[in-house]
Amino acid sequence: MSSVARLLFIYALTPLHPGAGRVVVGGGPVDLPIQRDEFGFPTLWSSSLKGVLRSSFELKAKNLQSEEEQVAEKAFVRAVFGPEPASLEVSEYSSAISVLDARLLMIPARSLVGVWAYLTSPHLLSYYKTYLEIASKYDPKLEGRLKELGELIKVIKSALEKKGVEANRAALVSDERCVIKTDERRVLVLNEEEFTAEVVKEIAKIWDLLPTDVEQRSLVVVTDDVARKLVKKSLVIQPRVRLDYERKTVAQGGLWDEEYLPQRTLMVSLIVAKQPKQRLEKLVQNVAREKAKDETKSNELKEKAMKLLGNLDASGIMDRLSKQDFTVLGGKETVGKGIAKLLWYA
Numbered sequence: 001m002s003s004v005a006r007l008l009f010i011y012a013l014t015p016l017h018p019g020a021g022r023v024v025v026g027g028g029p030v031d032l033p034i035q036r037d038e039f040g041f042p043t044l045w046s047s048s049l050k051g052v053l054r055s056s057f058e059l060k061a062k063n064l065q066s067e068e069e070q071v072a073e074k075a076f077v078r079a080v081f082g083p084e085p086a087s088l089e090v091s092e093y094s095s096a097i098s099v100l101d102a103r104l105l106m107i108p109a110r111s112l113v114g115v116w117a118y119l120t121s122p123h124l125l126s127y128y129k130t131y132l133e134i135a136s137k138y139d140p141k142l143e144g145r146l147k148e149l150g151e152l153i154k155v156i157k158s159a160l161e162k163k164g165v166e167a168n169r170a171a172l173v174s175d176e177r178c179v180i181k182t183d184e185r186r187v188l189v190l191n192e193e194e195f196t197a198e199v200v201k202e203i204a205k206i207w208d209l210l211p212t213d214v215e216q217r218s219l220v221v222v223t224d225d226v227a228r229k230l231v232k233k234s235l236v237i238q239p240r241v242r243l244d245y246e247r248k249t250v251a252q253g254g255l256w257d258e259e260y261l262p263q264r265t266l267m268v269s270l271i272v273a274k275q276p277k278q279r280l281e282k283l284v285q286n287v288a289r290e291k292a293k294d295e296t297k298s299n300e301l302k303e304k305a306m307k308l309l310g311n312l313d314a315s316g317i318m319d320r321l322s323k324q325d326f327t328v329l330g331g332k333e334t335v336g337k338g339i340a341k342l343l344w345y346a
Contacts, residue, residue: 002274002275002314003138003275004138004273004317004318005134005138005271005272005273006135006321006322006344006345006346007131007270007345008270008271009211009214009267009269009343010049010266010268010342011211012262012263012265012340013263013264013326014336014337015236015238015261015262015263015337016034016260016261016265016329016330016340017258017261017330017332017337018034018042018043018044018330019032019034019035019330019331020033020034020035030237030257030259031258032256032258032259034235034259034260034261034330037101037103039228041103041104041124041228041231042104042107042231042261042265043101043104043267044102044267044269045101046099046101046102048329049101049102049269050095050099052327052328052329053081053099053321053327056327057073057076058074061073061074067292067301068301070291071291071301071302071304071305072304075280075287075309076320078287079276079278079317080095080273080317080321081095082094089278089286093277093278093283096273096274096275096276097274097321098271098272098274099269100134100269100270102267102268102269103128103131103269104124104127104231104265104267105120105125105127105268106118106119106120106265106266107119107231107261107262107266108217108263108264109191109220110191111188111189111218112190113180114177114178114217114218117217117218117220118217118218118266119227120220120227121222121223122153122156122157122223122224123224125149125156125206127268128149128209132145132146132149134270135270139346145209148205148208149206149209152205152206152209155202155203156200156203156221159172159198159200168225168226169196170222171188171190171195171220171221171222172197172199172200172203172221172222173197173199173200173203173219173221174199174220175201175218177217178190178218178220179197186199190220190230191233192233193229193230193233203219206219207219210266210345213341213343215264234262235259235260235262236259236261236262237257238257239255240256240258242255258332260337271318271321273315273318273321274314280306280309284302284305284306285298287305288301288302321344324342325341326340326342327339327342
């Protein structure tokens, strides 16, 4: 096939900090906020996600034992992710993949009953629907899944619309595990906000449309307006401090706040792979020459690396990408942050 698309779900195993950079003085309540989309919801921009994937494969190339393996892996990185910045190859070819922004799909929210539940809204679900719609153009087998998700969103919107003016004080839940039942009504307390709960069992169908690795908790759906507020309250704000050890006081400029997506946050992206534009043999030859200055040695490395790479078409690229199942997003791994599971969903 000339192009292949695959959905990529990012599942936070520890809190994630896809940083947006330092806020200027007086610009916001958090010194180091996370990235947000045009509507204010947390996101991971495509450039950041692509950079994370590239770094993972570059690190793998450095750790390989044989020179021919290193040449093959480095050539794969350049063919798939594009030439290295500021190199002589920048104007010769481009990346063989298109990476879409990773959008928030559902986020853990504190619950008075059951500790926590997944929170989403029609708007957040529509991100997934949009990516499914694109992916189905490359793989018609996904049209059934797209139809199921579209029908589920319709059910949710209809149920919320029936609430009328009370919609912002109501929550649709997949089950009663997070619900407080009284004689008069069912109540849900989420992120210290109280809602009238209505069990809509059809909501649980979302789990059939997601990778099985995602923990299946109670799912709560609220209006988009309420979701924006609750998502913000779900984010983790962690104070950080750097000490002046001689004085035993906080170092100058050594007190700041960092914003994190909570553990088990689920985001969705889409990767499209196509045939590399650069002729693979030429690209491998360039990498081999960088590795071995001697022409004879570089030719030997090129031949061996070409055999290792095989036929690098769109399907081959996607197969190799999808073997990457863990990554570090936003750094902070030395303090136990940023570890995410990559769930490739065909």
